[in-house]
Amino acid sequence: MKRGKFLSVLIFSTVLIFNSVQAQIKTESIEDWETGNMSQYDWQTGGQADWYITDQDPYEGVYCAQSGLIYDNQTSWLSLEFDVYSAENISFWLKVSSEQGWDFLRFYIDGNMINDWSGEVSWQQVSYPVSAGTHTFKWEYYKDGSISSGADAAWIDYIVFPPMEIEAFFTTDTVYYCENDIVTFYDQSVGPITEWYWTFEGGMPNTSTEQNPEVTYENEGEWDVILHVSDGVETSTMSIPDYMTIGSVPEIAPTPTGISLLCASWGSSSYSTTGMSGITSYDWLLEPANAGTVAGTSTNATVIWDENFLGDATLKVAGINYCGVGEYSEPLNISVYLPEVSLMLIAFVSISTPPFQLTGESPPGGEFSGPGVSNGMFDPAAAGLGEHIITYTYTDPNYCTNSATDMITVTEFTGVYDQPDYDELVIYPNPNNGNFTIKAGIEINESVDLRIYSTLNKIVFEEKNIDVNQDFNKNINLSNLAKGIYYVHITGSKTDIVKKIIIR
Incomplete structure (x- = not known):
């Protein structure tokens, strides 16, 4: 396994004995379009119309190539770049049907016109010498500025190229894979290849003679790939160090x-x-x-x-x-x-009551605010008659702030009618979790109605015509309600009692 990735591609060709094949003369390459398309070689076509494959009157087999449909002063051409291994001839069969002396099929090698044909030319074979090296062969059908004659087209078939120089080349869908992924290698070598020999560093298998082998990598890293190809006479090699990068699923991440x-x-x-x-x-x-x-x-x-x-x-x-x-x-x-903050104030106060210190907060150390409040004191006269929301705000040592609210009602009376002492009506536990008991310490001697209100003045519990005496002991379950402050209100013809409870 190697680190420090760099790309270095080595491609070389030599005339060698491959797999003990005896040295021989390289064979010629043939294009007769019997594939039904132009896929056998890297053909290029253009002009005002492309050449195409047709099954109409080929020289041999089923198919041949025909120039595209063009008009005056237009061309249709077909070309191929070809690596010639050794000096030989190129030959092909041609047919023309055009205006004699004005519209032509022209053949070029490396941009130089070698010959041209015009008029009615039946299938005939021609041959021209080609030197070793890379050459571009081009067939072009040309029309002049006016008049058409015959089929106005050209055809070629059964091209015999000089022996081709082979060149090893391969690709994959990507060079980044994961451990145990299946990697398919695609042979893209040029020429009439007959043998392949692959070497896969770190791969399984680590060698193959298939044209397009499949390989897996068990370990992460960067691995070399080498391909040797042969046509029985010549050998070409492509070698890429650190071609494959194999990764793995990340390890467990550090704790945030x-x-x-x-x-x-x-x-x-x-x-x-x-x-x-x-x-x-x-x-x-x-x-x-x-x-x-x-x-x-x-x-x-x-x-x-x-x-x-x-x-x-x-x-x-x-x-x-x-x-x-x-x-x-x-x-x-x-x-x-949030800090747990609660506030339970007295429910009613007379407007004539002098300013007094607010109490009932938890935890201590916070600040009161609201109508009639100043420095923790509540002044009923300053607040005025009516209901007033008092807020208690507390900030803990972690600078986290929370608040609670409660209501004080300022009245004109010093008490609430002639009702018994509030201390004779006991609610316990308070605060509670929604389960609590109401107990009367004295006999009220009348039937009363019991209602429990939220701070939004919504009735959350109601029971009417309750006989209250010294043995009165009623359990109430409001555990389904949200946490907060609620008011217990008991009313009768002679009774009007309000008690505050906190559900936590």
Whole structure:
């Protein structure tokens, strides 16, 4: 296995004995279009109309090539670049049907016109000498500025080229594969190849005599590929060091780093992981899914937390390369929280009551705000008659802030009718989880209605015509309700009692 990739392609041709084949004269190459198309060689065609393959009156076999349909002062040409191994002749059969002396089939070698034909010419064979080396053969049908005659076309068939010089060449769909992938190598060698011998460093198999072999690589790395080809006389070799790059699925990624105790009001937080070699991107995974979303596909990512999420979450990361997604890292545990803040104020106060210190907050150390509030004191006269929302805001040592609210009602009375002492109606536990008990300490001596309201003044529980005496003890289950503050309201002809409860 090698590192430090560079590309070096070695192609060379020699006249050698290949697989113990005795030296012999190289054979000629033939184009007779019996494939039904122009795929046997790298033909090029152009002008105002392309040459095409036809089955109409070929010299031999089923097919021949015919010039395209053109008009005055137009051409249709067919050409091929050919590597000639040794000096020999090129021969071909031709036919012409054109205006005598004005419209021509012309034959060129390397841009030099060798001969031309005009009029009605039946199938005939011609031959011309060609030197060794690379040459361009071109057949062109030309029309002058006026008049057409005959079929107005030219045909060629059964071209015998000089012996062709072979050249080894191969390709793959890509040079980047993963461990145990199947790689197909495609022989693209030029010439009448009859034998192939491949060498695959690090591959299975590591050699092959197939034309287009399939190979797998068990280990990552960069591996050489060599192809030798032969036509029985000449051998050509193509060798590419470090041609194949074999990768593997990334290993487990390092655990992310970043803040693990997070205030929910901060909205977002940033995290990172240590980069790994060969990784194209990273996949970040936040669980549970309702905790928020992750932005970023690099070694750095930002979590945008859902504004309603509180609790524990985990963040993991995995590396991605062209072989797939690697194993996710160990999780980073993250706690998203808000300080637990509560506020329970007295429900009613007379407007004539002097300013007093607000209490009932938890934890201590925060600040009160709202109508009639100044430096933690509430002034009923400044607030005025009516219901007033008081807010208690607390910031913990982690600079995380939360708040709670409660309502004070300022009335004109010093009490609420002649109702019994509030202390004789007990609710426990309070705060609670939605399960609590209402107990009366004295006999009210009348039937009352019991209603429980949310802070939005919506009735969440109601029971009417309850006889209340000293043995009154009623359990209520509101565990299906959201956490928050609720009001217990007991009313009768002589009774109007309001108690506040907190469900946590």
